[in-house]
Structure formats: structure tokens, C-alpha cells
Amino acid sequence: MTIILLIIFLGAAGSLLIPRQLDRHKGILLSLLPLTAFVFYLIKGYHMKQVGPEITSIAWLPQLGLNITWLFDGVSLLFLFLVSGIGVLILIYSNSYMKHDEGRHRFYFFILLFMGAMLGLVLSGNLLVMFLFWELTSFTSYFLISFKHEYDKARQAAMQSLLITVMGGLALFAGILLLGQMGGTYELAELVEKGHLIRFHPHYFPALLLILAGVVTKSAQFPFHFWLPGAMQAPSPVSAYLHSATMVKAGIFLLARMSPIMGGTPEWKILVSLIGGLTMFVGAYLAITQTDLKAILAYTTISALGTLVLLFGIDTQLSVKAALIFLIVHAFYKASLFMVAGMIDHKTGTRDINLLGGLRRLMPKTTVVTVLALLSMAGLPPLLGFIGKELIYEAKIQTPGIASVVLILGVASNVFMVWVSAMFGYRTFFGKLGTTPKVANEKGWELLFGPSVLAFGSLALGLFTNSLGQLIELALSTVRAQPLHVEIHLWHGFNQVFLLSVITVAAGVFLFSIRQKLLPVLAKINSRFFAYRFADLFNRLLDNFVKFSKNKTAVIQHGYHRFYLMTILVVATAFVWFQIYVTRGWDIQYDFSPIPFYVLVLTLIMIFSALTAAFAQNRLTAIISMGVIGFGIALIYLFYGAVDLAITQILAETLTVVLFVLVIQKMPRYAKFSSRKSRVRDAIIALSSGSFVTILVLNALQIDYNDPISDFFIKNSLPGGFGENVVNVILVDFRALDTLGEITVLSVAALGVYTLIKMNKVRK
Amino acid sequence: MNYTILVIAFRYIRFILVFFSILTLFRGHNLPGGGFIGGLMASGAFIFQALALGVQSSKNSLRIKPSKLIASGLFLAILSTLPGFFAKGVFFAGTWVKIPLLFGATLKLGTPLLFDTGVYLSVTGVVLLLIFTLMEEWKWN
Structure with missing residues (x-):
């Protein structure tokens, strides 16, 4: 299990190293990776019926209940087949589709990364690990949607989908944590056994809401469905793979996993079927008035996802069976239709059904494949779609309680589906030849390979x-x-079900035949009530939020360094003085060792330079005086034996002075001096903060350490760290992780300064 | 602008600074010194040159870009965590090798020294990157 995942992830990195000579066959070469996975799962799955599900666990952070557990059972097998199998076809398809794209290396990298994440997601037997992969799929989806990042629209759509799925992911994480607390474990296999405990727990409902938030956003359910049509900005292979066949099914996968744990309660049934039913209807309805091939497919995908959610909400044996079959049905026809849509776009230069038409003469093979896939989408025999639809109807008829509502919504959606299928096929391949930017052809077997495999x-x-x-x-x-x-x-x-099917198809065909009259009306209604409203609303919300935080930031981050310093010092002084006042901190027993003469002289020099700095008439004097103080402190360190500290202080002081000199030579002379008032204010702040530091330092001498930590370091430095310089051993051995953090922070800060200055130049 | 005193002083001081910075780095484990101090000293040498002869001259004698110094420093630091991981199963666990030399003396080489070298390089890189960038921005020389 682990090895296959590693192969995919390493393959993603390795895909960047493929030599230029093999560039033309890159997609086909890389398709060997998911093919290996597919064959592996096929062999393992073949024996599953006898062997049963397989659980392998690697301890990662057992204290937190975090184990890398692979749960290889029926549900994961189904999804593994879909992800790896369709992955093979998509990569072969991409070989031709992305051949002349500048960013194809990036594309292959991210799509393989996604593939690994998705396989990991459906294999995870531990909720925390599943969440990690869940988020990874969101991120890779973001990079793939914004693939053409030079277009504003693509960036916007990517950001939208990322924000929505990640917000849902956050809710899901909270839900997972709640679930883990209720069940005492994050292992799916153990949670299933504790299902009854969880369903009657007081936290059941909030946890359900949170988890559903994850499902609803990931699987583009109403009212968060709008990111999916936006995601069509991605290249077609991505739409076919992520946004129809696999990633958006992650929510469905989660429902399938949660069903034995949280399902069966009235809350589950009502909420899940309500969301699913609404989405199913809205998606199908909105699909009709679209004219972009990919947008049509996106809305039908939303509808299909709604159907799947609804079926899990109905939560009977029949409905779950229907859902599982429909999952496969949908992945098959939708992935092939998306690939065909991408191919048409590629070959004709447009995806607008108003411009297309009559392509059957130019693309006969494509026509056959598409018609097969569309028949499956419309649910006609003898295709798989027919079985799916029949089972769905059967499940809906037998829905306890709300059968009539569900059934009416379901039949209506399916009528729309038939209509859309007819429209998609007719407007693209039949009728008069459209005037497209390019004249279509069918060259490139890779493009047609995937759709044909899936359709047949x-x-x-x-x-x-x-x-x-x-x-x-x-x-x-x-x-x-x-x-x-x-x-x-x-x-x-x-039977009843078959009758319903006949009615559905008849109604769909009828509506299609009178579309000339219907469509303008619907388009008007849609443009008034639905079209893009959600996406717009979301964008406006986002804009306002950004504005709000900009205003707030402008107040807090005013950009005046002196006021920042003042804020910090005043706040610190107020708090510490309060504490000193409460604890009578000024009662200090003076018990000093005699101060050597030279230290006294040094101190006097430092005091003198501090005063000089405060009253200096130009910057250079002030800086040099400050430098004197720094060097004085270094000397004091030296007197008391802190050699390392002293050296560091001297070097840092030197660098600071150099930096200061560099800066000030470019600054104007003191233009005006602070007013008397502000000087008094500054003096008060300086004196009060200086005095609290003094009192703190004097108090620090009084503190009686029972067991100072320095003893440990001194004792262990030579035997444990092989070093006589305790300071250095602490830095590079005992506390090496801290040091690593520090040099990393330093590096980031330096790079930040570098980028800021260089970028500014570019902008000019 | 030509700073004659600086230019003459630099000829001697840069060599001394670089030499001592390396010395400081290596003796750091037993005597005052170490990567951080050494790095500051080394960067001081090149800043001195930049002040005296200009950034370009200093960059030329450095030969390697400061950003690459940072990267290689961080890389060495990370690298030094691995032997401990593979030998003892714990990241950062110090691992030492004793190499016997002539006359009964032994040379002890350990991952902390490698780590300290990483600190040395990255500190040098950070300081130089900062100062070079600022000096170029303000057109020093």
C-alpha cells in the first residue's frame, strides 16, 4: 500500500526530471504509474472476497492517536479503481492535449501529486491522515485551476475554489476532532464499532454539521456549488479528472465512510437528503441554459453529486447500492464527455454550442463515442447509466416518508438530464456545420483513447x-x-420504475423539441435569479472583508517606527510597573560584590555616551554614541567571563553601526527637531521603561534558583557533547533545533529584505 | 570615492578576519567561538571590502552569491541532523567519529561541527545579502 503511494508521489517529483528527448511521450510514460497502481489494486482486490479487508498501520504519533493506517476494503477499492484507472486514461489524453503547452511539466507534476493525494485519501483508515490528504487534494486542485495563471479569471476561480474547500476543510477538521473525542479513536475501523455510542452522544449533532460542511463544500453542494463551474478554467484533463470523476467525489467518499458511523439518525437523513435533493435539482436545471460545453457538464456534475448525496441521505440498503453504482456510472460518462469537450475545444477553438454544429462529418469516431456517453448520461438502455437510473428510481420510490417529494425532484432532474444530453449531442455533432475558428479533425489517437474506453x-x-x-x-x-x-x-x-423511465425520456425529448420557445424564457428567469449570483455574492463578501481588514490594518500599522516603539514600551512599562507596585519590587537588598575601578569608569563612559546620544545634534553623533554603549556592554561581559557573549556583542555592534551609517548617509539632515512637548513625553517613557528594567535586573539577582538548568548543561557538556565550551555545545547540540530555527528565520528575513528592495526596483 | 586608508587597511585586515573566522569556527567547541561568531567575522571581512572598494569588488572576491551561501548553510545544517537519525533513530542526535592521528592524538569529528559550519555559512550569507542589497540600493560607490 505504502509503496504504491510512494511510487506515485516520487513519480510526481521524477516527472520533472524526464529528459527532453522523451518529452513527446511524457504523458504516456507517466501513465505507467497509475497503471501499475491499478493492476496492483486489481490483483489485491481479486482476493478480497476471500481474505477480507486489509488494515496496515504505521505508528506516526501514537500519543495523539495519529497513525498512518491504510484501510483496504470495498469502499476504498471502488475509489482506488476509479482514481487510478481514470488516471491512466487522463494521462494518455494529456499527452496529446498538453503537447504544445509551455506549462506541461508543471501540469504533470501537480496532476500526479493530486493522484497520490487522492489515492491516499481513499486508502486512509485514520481520520487525521485522511484529513491531510483531503487538504492536499484541495491545494493541488488550486494549482491546477490556476494553471493558466496569466488570466485573471483563472486566478479568481482558483482562489474561490480554494477558499471554499479549505473553509469546509477546517470545519471538517473540527468535526473529526469531535468525532475522535466521542469515539476515543481516529481509526475508522474502531469508530464503526462504536457507532451506536457516537449516534447518541450529545456532541453528535455539532459533529455531524461540521463534517457535512466539509462534504458540502468539497462536493460542490448547494449553496456552495458555484466554485465548480468556475473551476472549469482548468485545462480539460483536469476538469475531467478532478472536477468530475475524482476530487469532487471525496465528499461522497466521506459520506460513505461516515454512513456506518453517523448514519441512520433522523438528523442525518433529513439534512443529507435535503442538501442532496436541492443540489440535484438546481444543478440539472441550471445546466439547460448554459451554452459552454464545459459549463453544461459542470452543472450536470453538480446535479449528479447532489443525487449521490441524496442517496446517502435516504440511507437504505437500496439507496446506498444505487449510489455506489451511480458513482461508477457518472465517473465513466462524465470523464469521457469532459475529455470530448476538451478535444472539441482543442480542435475547433471554441466550446460554445451556438458556434458548433455538424461535427459528425468531420469527427465521425468522436460522434459515436460521445453519443454512447450521452446515452449513458440520459439513462438509456443498454448502457450502464440505465442501470444506475433504474436503481435510483427504485430507491427513491421506496424512500421512507418523503418518497413523493424526492421522486418528483428526481424525475424532474432526470428529465433535464435527458434534455441536456440531447442538446449537447445535437448542437455539437448534428445539424448544419458551424463556423468555428479552426476546422476540426480527429488526429491524435491519445485524445480519443480515454473517452472510447470509458464509453464502451x-x-x-x-x-x-x-x-x-x-x-x-x-x-x-x-x-x-x-x-x-x-x-x-x-x-x-x-414495472413502476420502467414506466417512470419511459416518462422521463419522453418528457426530456419533448422539452428538447420545443426548446426554441422555452429557452429564452428560462434564460431570462435564470439571469434574473440564479446566474452567477452566488459567485458574485461570494466575491463581494470577500472584497468587503479585504477592505475591512485593510482599514483596520491601516489604523494599527501606521508605519511610524517611533510610535510602534512607543506602544511597545508604554504597554510593557505599564504592566511591569503595576507588578512591581503590587509586589513592592523596589525593596531590594543591596548585597553587591565590590565593583572594580575600571568597571566603574566604563560605566561612567557609557552613561556619558547615552546622554550624548539623547542630546545629539546630528545622527552620526547619536549612532556613534550608541555604538560606544554597545562596546561598553561587551567589555563588561568580558570582565565577568562571558567571552562568547562579548565577542558576539562586539561583532553585532560593529555591523549595526555599519548598517546605520549606510542608512543615514542617504537620509536628509535633521530637518526639524522634536518639539519640547514631545521631548518631555519621550523622556518620561524612556526613564520609566529604563527604571523598570533596572529594578527587574536587580530583582533577578535575588531569585534563588533551587536547581538552575545551567548545572545540567555544565555537567553534560563534555561527556555528552564532547565540548568544553558550554555555550557552543548548547547552541549546536543540546538546543540545535532552536538554532536551526533561528538561522532559518534569519535567512527568511534576509530574503525578505532582498525581495522587497529588488521588487520595488522592478515596479519602478 | 576612494578611501585610501580603508583600501590599504583592507589588504591586511580581510585576510586576518577570514582566517580568524575559520579558526573561531573550528575551535568553537572547546574555546570561545563558534559558527555564529565566525560567520559574523567572515561577513565583516567582506563588508570591509565593500566599504573600501565597492560592492562589486567584494562580490567578485566572494565568488559565490550570498543567497547560495544561505542555501548551502541551511542544507549543511539539515544534513547534520541525518546521521543521528539513521544511527540512533533520533533527529539531531550528535554523532561523533574519532580519527586517530600521530603521536596518540585523536581528531574528533562530529555532526555538531557540521551543523556549526552550516550556521557559519548561513549567517555569513544572511549578513552579506542584507548589506550588499542595501548598499546597491543606495549606490554606495
């Missing part, structure tokens, strides 16, 4: 349902947490 796969799986049944059986047994037997048939006989 839908057909094959629809006709030969045996192997599919076994996979679903494994997954369903996992979700329902009991061994079940599943058989899938294409033909269920003439």
Missing part, C-alpha cells in the same frame, strides 16, 4: 454486470457494515 466500458458493463456486481457487493457490505449479496441486472421487467 459503460456499454460493456451495462451488458455484463457480473464483475461490477462483485465490486459493488464488497463496497456495499462495507458501508452497511454487514455482509450482503448483490446482483445487478440490466433488465428489471415492466
